[in-house]
Amino acid sequence: MAENKYMAYCVKCKKKVEVNNPKEVKLENGRPAIKGTCPVCGTTVFTFIKSKE
Numbered sequence: 116m117a118e119n120k121y122m123a124y125c126v127k128c129k130k131k132v133e134v135n136n137p138k139e140v141k142l143e144n145g146r147p148a149i150k151g152t153c154p155v156c157g158t159t160v161f162t163f164i165k166s167k168e
Contacts, residue, residue, distance in 0.1 A: 123162035125153040134160055 121134040134151035141147055148163045 121149045121151070121162060121164070123149065123151070123153075123160035125156065125158055125160050127156045127158045128153060132160065134162070139164075 119137075121137050122131050123134050124130070125132045132153050132155060134149055135154045137149045137151040139147060140150050146163065147166055148161060150159065150161050152158065153160050
């Protein structure tokens with residue numbers, strides 16, 4: 116995976132944050148997403164990404 120900077124919404128901080136330790140995951144329906152942690156509070160954050168197809 117490339118060194119992309121992903122942004123996701125943190126529900127604890129109530130703002131968009133840069134994702135720490137981003138990992139590409141695939142949902143049950145096949146949709147790709149990024150899962151990582153918030154750099155401020157450490158909560159798990161999640162965002163959808165475009166399919167590479």
